Amino acid sequence: xxxxxxxxxxxxxxxxxxxxxxxxxxxxxxxxxxxxxxxxxxxxxxxxxxxxxxxxxxxxxxxxxxxxxxxxxxxxxxxxxxxxxxxxxxxxxxxxxxxxxxxxxxxxxxxxxxxxxxxxxxxxxxxxxxxxxxxxxxxxxxxxxxxxxxxxxxxxxxxxxxxxxxxxxxxxxxxxxxxxxxxxxxxxxxxxxxxxxxxxxxxxxxxxxxxxxxxxxxxxxxxxxxxxxxxxxxxxxxxxxxxxxxxxxxxxxxxxxxxxxxxxxxxxxxxxxxxxxxxxxxxxxxxxxxxxxxxxxxxxxxxxxx
Amino acid sequence: xxxxxxxxxxxxxxxxxxxxxxxxxxxxxxxxxxxxxxxxxxxxxxxxxxxxxxxxxxxxxxxxxxxxxxxxxxxxxxxxxxxxxxxxxxxxxxxxxxxxxxxxxxxxxxxxxxxxxxxxxxxxxxxxxxxxxxxxxxxxxxxxxxxxxxxxxxxxxxxxxxxxxxxxxxxxxxxxxxxxxxxxxxxxxxxxxxxxxxxxxxxxxxxxxxxxxxxxxxxxxxxxxxxxxxxxxxxxxxxxxxxxxxxxxxxxxxxxx
Numbered sequence: 001x002x003x004x005x006x007x008x009x010x011x012x013x014x015x016x017x018x019x020x021x022x023x024x025x026x027x028x029x030x031x032x033x034x035x036x037x038x039x040x041x042x043x044x045x046x047x048x049x050x051x052x053x054x055x056x057x058x059x060x061x062x063x064x065x066x067x068x069x070x071x072x073x074x075x076x077x078x079x080x081x082x083x084x085x086x087x088x089x090x091x092x093x094x095x096x097x098x099x100x101x102x103x104x105x106x107x108x109x110x111x112x113x114x115x116x117x118x119x120x121x122x123x124x125x126x127x128x129x130x131x132x133x134x135x136x137x138x139x140x141x142x143x144x145x146x147x148x149x150x151x152x153x154x155x156x157x158x159x160x161x162x163x164x165x166x167x168x169x170x171x172x173x174x175x176x177x178x179x180x181x182x183x184x185x186x187x188x189x190x191x192x193x194x195x196x197x198x199x200x201x202x203x204x205x206x207x208x209x210x211x212x213x214x215x216x217x218x219x220x221x222x223x224x225x226x227x228x229x230x231x232x233x234x235x236x237x238x239x240x241x242x243x244x245x246x247x248x249x250x251x252x253x254x255x256x257x258x259x260x261x262x263x264x265x266x267x268x269x270x271x272x273x274x275x276x277x278x279x280x281x282x283x284x285x286x287x288x289x290x291x292x293x294x295x296x297x298x299x300x301x302x303x304x305x306x
Numbered sequence: 307x308x309x310x311x312x313x314x315x316x317x318x319x320x321x322x323x324x325x326x327x328x329x330x331x332x333x334x335x336x337x338x339x340x341x342x343x344x345x346x347x348x349x350x351x352x353x354x355x356x357x358x359x360x361x362x363x364x365x366x367x368x369x370x371x372x373x374x375x376x377x378x379x380x381x382x383x384x385x386x387x388x389x390x391x392x393x394x395x396x397x398x399x400x401x402x403x404x405x406x407x408x409x410x411x412x413x414x415x416x417x418x419x420x421x422x423x424x425x426x427x428x429x430x431x432x433x434x435x436x437x438x439x440x441x442x443x444x445x446x447x448x449x450x451x452x453x454x455x456x457x458x459x460x461x462x463x464x465x466x467x468x469x470x471x472x473x474x475x476x477x478x479x480x481x482x483x484x485x486x487x488x489x490x491x492x493x494x495x496x497x498x499x500x501x502x503x504x505x506x507x508x509x510x511x512x513x514x515x516x517x518x519x520x521x522x523x524x525x526x527x528x529x530x531x532x533x534x535x536x537x538x539x540x541x542x543x544x545x546x547x548x549x550x551x552x553x554x555x556x557x558x559x560x561x562x563x
Binding site for chain 1: 308309312316319320323324404405406407408409410411412413414415416561
């Protein structure tokens, strides 16, 4: 549904996006991650036809965004980083305006505006001027605007920013419910959001793709290397050394609390059993021992700092 | 066409939702009202002198067209140079500063349609502004005997010149995201077009002629005197079209940077 091939964007000498490629299948939600300044917003702006690329191709619902911009744009709903709102208009006036801009047939406008207003929880403020709404409501109006013509492709740049925890939950549920019918790209740096809403993940850093895979693959990938978390009642000075000498152990790090250790093993070989024996032999007092998965945060930090 | 009307409708709604439009209308009417009163008072004073002295040569010169109508149009034209930049400054700069250009430029609508809708909205507001001055000549027609042709050609000239200002102001507004910068620079640049007329008078030969053609003033003076010429029409229409075109190019080019 969305296909990005060798996309590059240069601002003068500076390369904001460097030869990135990825694609999103119909009905999927892709999480687009990266630290600030990685090129997320630039990529989204090019994807929606707001800016042209220096090189590369983008296909939206089978239309090339550069060669067939009008057809491609008709298939996209876009929530930019800053919601594009007219403060002087009321919510309903604004949503009607956007429907017209998107070329929605006149007869459907009223109905679609009602639908998205209730989807995004705007029914109560529908006659209020946008300028007086709170940040959370403004964000929802921005989302409603992207949905109003029911486009098959949604590009959402940080959709839950500025919302309170309840609203975040609602919006995430809304986004999840839109998948299937819609193909969604969602940029964010809130990592739990990705875990909760997305199936596929692309992480970019300094304009380059560092990883592109499904969320499951990404979190399992690193689990070849077993990580064991250990908390002991009576560790001694040579505990760390003894642990390191255990077969199949690659790395041992002492935690922030002095009685905790993280043991990383050889890929595919779990040293847990040997560690258990070791702890008992030396009477270190086992309080806790568990397998640890590398969290998305850790993966993100590792990949974007390399 | 539907897209142009959508943009037009949006602009009209936004123009009248802020205080700027009303302040512009009120100050414009206040000032033109003062000009009219001043010219009228002056005229009637001279008229009463002329009839007091029973001087037919003097009476001959007291002409309601030349003493009220033409100078009134001239004063309005100067006022426009100050007022139009304030009106046009927000047309595109506001979209940029509010980020709403991102909505417009990712919607399935052409840049030329966006610019046309905005230009039409500017013209519609301006037409309203001009219509509100129509009672001044109406008063003259009631109590004196001015020339209808001069009045009509004067209004045509005012409309065309204002339209040229609006097209120019819209172009300047696409270059910046600050309304203040847009207003000041379009005022300064329009003033230069005006001053070209003075320069033209001091230059002889081809240079003088070219400068004279480019100057806003000289073309407008003809309309004010009741003279409609093809040269002047072509001048204003091509001026409007040129800056409409440059505005669309400017919007498209900012995306390429």
